[in-house]
Every structure is written in structure tokens, then in C-alpha cells.
Amino acid sequence: MNILVLQETDWLTRGPHIQHHIFERLSRIPSIKITVIDYDIEKKMHSNSLFIKRKEYNNINRTIKNSKVKIIRSAHLQIPYFRRITSLITNFYEILKIIKRNRPDIIIDYSLTNGSIGFILAKLFHIPFIFHYIDILDQLVIISYVQNIARAVSRVLLKHSDLVLIYTILHQKYVIREGASPQNVKIIRNGISLENTIVDEKKFNLLKKKLSISDKDFVIFFMGYLYDFAGLKEIIDFYHHDVKNGKYNLKFLIVGDGGIYNNLVKYVKEIKANWVILIGRVPYFEIAEYIHLADLCLLSFKINSVTKEITPIKIIEYMAMKKPVLSNSLPGVVLELGEESGVIFEKNQVDLIAKIRELIPLKEELKHRGEKGFDFIKKKYLWSEILKDFTKIIIDVITKKLKKKSI
Numbered sequence: 001m002n003i004l005v006l007q008e009t010d011w012l013t014r015g016p017h018i019q020h021h022i023f024e025r026l027s028r029i030p031s032i033k034i035t036v037i038d039y040d041i042e043k044k045m046h047s048n049s050l051f052i053k054r055k056e057y058n059n060i061n062r063t064i065k066n067s068k069v070k071i072i073r074s075a076h077l078q079i080p081y082f083r084r085i086t087s088l089i090t091n092f093y094e095i096l097k098i099i100k101r102n103r104p105d106i107i108i109d110y111s112l113t114n115g116s117i118g119f120i121l122a123k124l125f126h127i128p129f130i131f132h133y134i135d136i137l138d139q140l141v142i143i144s145y146v147q148n149i150a151r152a153v154s155r156v157l158l159k160h161s162d163l164v165l166i167y168t169i170l171h172q173k174y175v176i177r178e179g180a181s182p183q184n185v186k187i188i189r190n191g192i193s194l195e196n197t198i199v200d201e202k203k204f205n206l207l208k209k210k211l212s213i214s215d216k217d218f219v220i221f222f223m224g225y226l227y228d229f230a231g232l233k234e235i236i237d238f239y240h241h242d243v244k245n246g247k248y249n250l251k252f253l254i255v256g257d258g259g260i261y262n263n264l265v266k267y268v269k270e271i272k273a274n275w276v277i278l279i280g281r282v283p284y285f286e287i288a289e290y291i292h293l294a295d296l297c298l299l300s301f302k303i304n305s306v307t308k309e310i311t312p313i314k315i316i317e318y319m320a321m322k323k324p325v326l327s328n329s330l331p332g333v334v335l336e337l338g339e340e341s342g343v344i345f346e347k348n349q350v351d352l353i354a355k356i357r358e359l360i361p362l363k364e365e366l367k368h369r370g371e372k373g374f375d376f377i378k379k380k381y382l383w384s385e386i387l388k389d390f391t392k393i394i395i396d397v398i399t400k401k402l403k404k405k406s407i
Contacts, residue, residue, distance in 0.1 A: 001032045003394070004095070004104035006118045008111035011038040011071050014225075016062040016284050018134055018167065018190050018313060019110055024060075024067035025387055034069045035098065037091060037114055039084070040076075050078050054090070063196070063284055084113070092117050099125055105398055106130065109161075112137050112153045119157055128401040130394070131161040132188075133175055139305045155179045163397050168311050170332045188390055189336075190313040191383040192320040197288055204289045211277055213293060217251045218360045221294035221323075223287065224314050226259040229307065231300035231349045233264065236276055238353050243275045248360055255279045255290050291321045295363050296356070299327035302349045311336045315343070316381055319373035324366040326359065328352050342372030 005023055027034040045052050057071040074090035076083055091114055098104065099121060106128040109115035115131070122129035138150035158164055159179040165188050166172050176182050213219060222232060232254060243250050254264075257280050268276045282290060291297070297318035301307040311332045318325050325343045327333055337343050344359075346352040359366060 001106075001394075002102060002104045003032065003034050004098060004107045004118070005034060005036040006095075006107065006109045006111055006114040007036065008039045008041070008113045008115075010040060010042045010044070011036055011062075011069075012057065012060065013042050013044065013281075018188075019132065020062040021064075021191060021193070021313075021383060022387065022390060024062060024064050024069055025383060026391070027068035028064070028066055035104070036069060036071045037094060038071055038073060039087060039114065040073055043083075045073065052076050052078050054094075061285075064193070065285075088113055088117065092121075095121055099127070103127070106394055108132055108394075109157070110134060112150055112157070115157060116153055119161070123160075126401070126405050128162045128397045130163045130165060130397060131157045132165040133158065133171070134167065136174070136306055136309055151178075162401060163393065165393070168309070168332045168336045170335050171309050171311075174309050186393060188393070189381060189386060190311065190316050191381045191386040192316050192377060193383045194320065194378070196284070196317075197320050199288050199292045203286075204292055207289050208293060211251075211253070211293070213251055213253075214249075216249050218249060218363060219251045219253055219293050219295045220298055220356060221253045221255070221291065221296065221318075222298045222300065223255040223282075223290070224312070226254070226256055226261045226264065227301070228260050229302040229304055230259075231302065231353060232260070233267065234349065235298075235300065235353050235356070236268070236271075236273055239356070240271060240273050240275075242357075243273075248357070250275055250360065252276045253279065253290065253293060255282050255287065257281045287317075288321065291318065291323060294318075294321075294323050296359055296366060297323045297325045298352075299325060299330070299333065300349060300352055301328055301330060303328060303330055308332065316377055319343075319370075319377045320381075322367075322370040322374045324359075324369035325373060326352060326355060337376070341376045342369045344369065 023034045026032050052075060054075040055073045060069045060071055061067045072094060074087055074094045076087035076090060095118055104127060107118045107122050108130045109118055110132055119129055138147050138154050155178050158175050164175055164180045164185045166175055167187060167189050172185055172187060175185055239250055242248050265278055299315050307330050309332050315325055327343050327345055328349055329345045329347055334345060346355050
């Protein structure tokens with residue numbers, strides 16, 4: 001089976017997201033070939049000329065070893081405002097070439113730009129097209145009038161794709177409101193793999209020593225892309241004075257970059273908040289030792305148009321490591337996990353930040369919360385089971401399309 005995956009962010013540096021977990025695992029099956037067309041959004045492809053040559057990356061491993069995923073980045077011009085336009089033109093010809101030379105059995109899309117190209121060509125060549133809608137994509141567009149165009153494009157894809165995949169019930173309701181047919185929407189949850197939770201004790205102890213974390217410290221933890229709505233600066237401001245005066249033995253471990261990362265590094269230095277440890281980006285295969293340092297993991301996002309529908313995979317990964325989680329009451333997370341999951345929910349970001357001080361003395365009690373969360377997620381969030389459902393969905397869509405074509 002040939003699967004063509006389309007996205008408009010950097011496969012090599014962003015995430016890993018749900019598509020990394022799914023397709024790296026599928027690529028290890030000999031009968032399945034995965035090709036991804038992405039976009040160099042991080043501007044990692046440099047050249048002394050204005051022309052950036054086409055590039056292929058093979059056997060990329062972001063979430064598991066021995067992945068066989070192939071990444072293609074088409075040629076483009078290294079000119080501001082024209083990078084994306086020229087890459088879209090070359091992506092059109094790249095997708096067309098793939099279809100003609102090694103026709104995909106199905107196209108699975110995570111984007112609006114590359115996705116629109118893939119959607120048009122899929123219709124022309126009668127190839128099954130799945131829109132895996134994991135973000136409110138138009139809300140990620142900064143310019144307001146472009147955002148309106150993006151929403152219109154999103155609605156076309158939701159309405160006319162052969163299938164729409166989402167990962168929460170709340171997300172399902174949203175895409176139906178946006179035009180997707182209810183019988184054409186299926187849920188595929190985010191998942192975890194227990195082999196990724198195994199901690200190397202030697203590495204862990206060296207890391208703990210390197211970061212000057214003692215058993216007396218209470219470590220709060222955040223990982224992922226550092227959005228301005230993540231509440232990180234607000235947490236630092238709220239606790240800095242008390243930590244400096246010795247009221248709390250608190251350490252704030254932040255793993256990830258992007259967004260406000262550079263500004264946060266500068267700010268922490270300015271106020272001399274040495275209790276805040278900014279790690280930057282860490283390879284996925286090394287993240288278990290960092291999470292293991294945590295006494296409390298945070299999902300501190302403000303509720304806004306981007307976050308209200310989502311259930312970030314990081315919360316599942318925290319729980320897989322048997323860590324207690326303090327989360328804002330994002331509607332998608334509350335609906336998906338609920339109070340029985342062991343997650344501690346606060347009404348808003350302000351209450352969440354203040355709640356941390358109540359939990360600092362409860363280090364041992366919080367361990368029981370972590371165990372409860374682990375028991376909850378291992379029942380229905382293992383990748384081994386999720387992939388069975390995902391593979392069945394793909395086969396069903398391909399079969400249905402072939403039947404239509406033969407009529």
C-alpha cells in the first residue's frame with residue numbers, strides 16, 4: 001500500500017505529532033510505503049543562492065526506531081513572501097509526479113495549502129482522500145483576511161473529503177458544524193507507546209545532577225512548543241519572589257522551543273530566575289528521563305479559539321509516565337478525559353497557577369494521582385490498538401472508492 005501524506009509544517013523539527021506516531025509505525029510494515037510532503041517552515045534549508053533545491057530525507061525516526069518514512073521537500077525560492085508561493089507551485093508538480101510514477105492508494109492530509117493541491121489532484125485521478133483534522137487550522141493563520149480564506153478552504157475539504165478524521169468528540173462536533181457530513185467523520189485518538197516511557201536510570205541520575213535538582217525540590221514541568229498562551233511567564237512571575245526568598249523549593253523545568261522561547265530565555269536571565277530551567281528542544285527518544293524528573297506536569301493553556309477544541313498528546317504522554325497532571329479546563333480535554341482520569345482540572349489559567357502552591361506540600365499524595373492516570377490511559381490509548389482501527393479505516397475508504405469507480 002502506498003500512502004501519500006501532506007502537511008505544511010516541518011516533519012523533522014515540529015512535534016512529534018499524531019502523524020509521526022501513526023506513519024512511522026505503519027512504515028515498518030513491509031507492504032506499506034509512506035511518503036510525506038512537508039514544508040521547511042523553520043527555514044532550515046539554506047543556500048547561498050536564491051534557489052533552494054529539492055531535498056529528500058529517508059528513514060526518518062521521530063518517535064520509533066527503524067522507521068521507513070520518506071520526506072520530500074520541493075524546490076523553492078529563498079525570497080520573503082515568495083517562499084511559500086513557489087513551494088506550492090513545485091509541490092503541485094511533485095504530487096503530480098508521484099501520482100503518475102507510483103500512484104498512491106490513498107492521500108492523507110494535515111494541511112490547507114498542500115492539502116488543497118492534493119485534494120484537487122485526488123479528485124482528478126480518483127484517489128481516496130482523507131482529511132485528518134488535528135488542529136483548527138484557520139485559527140493558526142495570523143492575518144485576519146487570510147484567516148477567512150483559510151476557513152473557506154477548510155470547509156471545502158471537510159465537506160468533500162472521502163473521510164474526515166478527528167481525535168475527540170468535541171472536535172467531531174466542530175467539524176460537523178463546519179460542513180462535514182456526520183456519517184463521514186470518525187474518531188482516531190492520540191496514543192502512547194509504553195516502550196517510550198522506559199527510563200534509563202543512569203541517564204536520569206546524571207541529568208538530575210546536571211540540572212542541580214535535589215530530592216527536596218518540587219519540580220513542575222511543561223513540554224512542547226512555547227506558545228504565548230501557555231502561561232509560562234505568568235507562572236514565573238507568580239512564584240519568583242517566593243522562590244527567591246526561600247518560601248518554596250520550586251524548580252520549573254521547561255522542555256521545548258519556538259514561540260516565546262528566546263524572549264523567555266532573556267527574561268529569566270534578566271530577573272535571575274535560576275529556579276527556571278529552559279532546556280530547549282530534546283529528541284523524543286530522550287524525553288522520558290526529563291518527564292521522570294517532574295512532580296507535577298502542566299497543561300496551562302489559556303482557553304481560546306485554538307485550544308478549546310484540542311486534546312494535546314502531551315497530556316497523554318505525562319499520564320503514561322505515571323505523572324500527576326494539572327490542567328486548565330479546556331473543553332476538549334475535560335470531555336475526553338474527565339474527572340475519573342486523575343487529572344486535576346482548574347477553571348482557568350489564573351486558578352491553575354495559584355493551585356500549584358497548594359500542591360507543593362502534597363508530593364507523595366500526587367504520586368497516587370499519577371498511578372490513577374496511568375491506569376486510565378492504558379485502557380484505550382495504546383498505539384498498538386489505535387493503529388488497528390486506523391488501518392481498518394484506510395482499507396475501508398480505499399475499498400469504498402474502488403466500488404464507486406467500478407459502477
